[in-house]
Amino acid sequence: MINQPKILVIDDEPLMRISVADALIAEGYEVKGVESGREGMDLICKNAYDVIMTDLKLPEVDGLEILKTALKCFPKSKVIMITAYGSVDTAVEAMKQGAYDYITKPFSMDELLIIVKRLIEFRELEYENIKLKNEIGEQYTFEGMVGNSVKMQEVLEKVKVVADTGSTVLITGESGTGKELIANAIHHNSSRKDNPFIKVSCAALPESLLEAELFGYEKGAFTGALKQKKGRFELAHSGTLFLDEIGEISPAIQVKLLRVLQERQFERLGGTETLNVDVRIICATQRDLKKEAKQGVFREDLYYRLNVVPIHIPPLRERKEDILLLASGFVKKFAAQNNKPIQCISEKAKELLFHYPFPGNVRELEHAMERAVILGNSKEIQPADLPDDMLNFYNKDLKTSIKISYAEPLSKAIEHFEKEFIIKAIDETKGNKTLAAVKLGISRKTLWEKCKNYGLDKAK
Structure with a gap:
């Protein structure tokens, strides 16, 4: 929204x-008035005015020079021309050249204020449309896709390379990993971005309905096809x-889809006219289509x-470095949507999130953060705000990770626990000691020394 609209009034009378300036100021506008056209042109080049009102003569x-x-x-x-009755034709010409409107002398201040109010509302609508377009664009830009x-x-680099080609893309991954987001990113960063992005969930419809949904139908093609x-x-x-869950389609639809991919042609159900289509196809599945193709479950040529x-x-558990980054983004998003004062995630909650395996992947994390923001009553997300599944897993994992033996002195037990703790951290970071040190909250040098003491120096 425009904070306080700025208006420039240029008139030598x-x-x-x-009078015009006073009426506009009384309505809450920021107004600057000048008598010289040259002074007005100088101000226009140095300041961003929402509205410029100028006498035509x-x-x-x-x-007209001021308009240019x-x-x-x-x-x-937006430029409004103030004109005498005899100069209306010139004012109309000014509108053809880009002026927003004109007003003929003599005029009432009410008439003027209505024009300005309408113009400001139009400017705000433009602003909101631009903002919405930018938000939609940012949602699917590569920079807007979180993943360090x-x-x-590697996934994002591949998406960048393939986006502006016309190649067919097959996106694989577990449920909730963000396959549709990747498909959207490919489309919105391609030369087709201003054209339709149509999604079909192949798992949501039975075969007969899916076929009609994909290829359309003629009137009378089946019972209920009234048009x-x-x-x-x-x-x-x-x-x-975008064909989501492509692995769910029947053999009959597989044949039809193969033809469209090969020939870019098809017929509607019940029709004889062959239709040509120019469409890019992006598919997604959580199934192993290569394996199913070899087994004969899925057509090998279509695959x-x-x-x-x-x-x-990759599933979220295989890219743990992204968990807290994603979680923080979701917290900010849902805090803004729900007008909540939550700013961040507590250290204890971060630890819990980091160790949780997230079988539901990014979708599960997003829903967990939405719940935590809504139920949270402090400025930080606390463990108690998180779903029970996460709390139960953490408590169980903590218990099973500690093995206590009273047959050894306390000092030895502490050493044993520390060694196991370090091994677990190194294992979770796939041997990366720098990341392991971060998880343990110690310096890399300290970790190296402890690894040497415990005979773990062979770890990568």
Whole structure:
């Protein structure tokens, strides 16, 4: 929203200029009034005015010159021409050249304020539309996709390379890893981004309905087909069709899909007209289609048609470095949406999140953070705010990780526990001592010394 609209009034008649300025100031606008067209042009080039009101007839420089300057220096400024009755044709010409509106002398201040109010509302609508477009764009930019882990960076690099090609993409990964987000990113960073992105969940519909949904149907094609309906392939023309859970489609639909991929042609159900389609296909699955193709469960020729560019998204448990980064982003998002004062995640809650395996992947983490934000009553997410599954896992994991033997002195027991604790940290970081040191809260040098003392110096 525009904080306080800035308005420039240019008129060589002092009474007119002051009257207009006073009326606008009384409505809460920030107003600057000048009598010279040249002075006005100088201000226009140095300041971003929301509205410029200028007399059409001015000495030295007229309103049309001011309009040209405004369009050149700050195109988002809206120009209103003030004109005498005899200059209406010129004012209309000014509108053709880019002026927002004109007002004819003599006019009432109420008439003027209505025009300005309408203009400001239009500017705010423009602002909101731009903001919404930017938010949608940022949602699917590569920078907006969170992932500092090596595995996720490799995925994003692959997405960047493939985005602006027309190649078919097969995205694999467990449920909740973000396959649809990757598909969206590919589409919104391609030359097709201004055209439709159509999604079909192949697992959500029975075979007969899925076939009709994909290819459309003619009137009378089956009971209940009262009129012609376009399918998703037609709706996605010139854009991208995202087929989620592609492994769930029947052999009959596999045959039809293979034809579209090969020939870019199909017929609607009950129809004889062959339709040509220009569409990019992105598929996603959590199944092992390569294995199923070898077993004859999934058509092998279709698999190879779909698997032109494979992108595998690793589960969250294999990229633990991303957990806290994602969690923090979700906290900020849901805190803003729910007007909650929560700022961050407590250290204890971070530890719990880091060790949890997240079988539901990013989706489970997102839902957990939404719940924590809604139920939390402090400025930090606490362990008690997290789902019971996470708390129970952490408590169970902590108990089973500590083996107590009273057959040895306390000092030896402490050493034994410390050794096991270090081994666990090194194992969880796949031998990376730098990451292990961070997990343990000690310096890398200290970790090296302890590893040497405990005979763990062979760890990577």
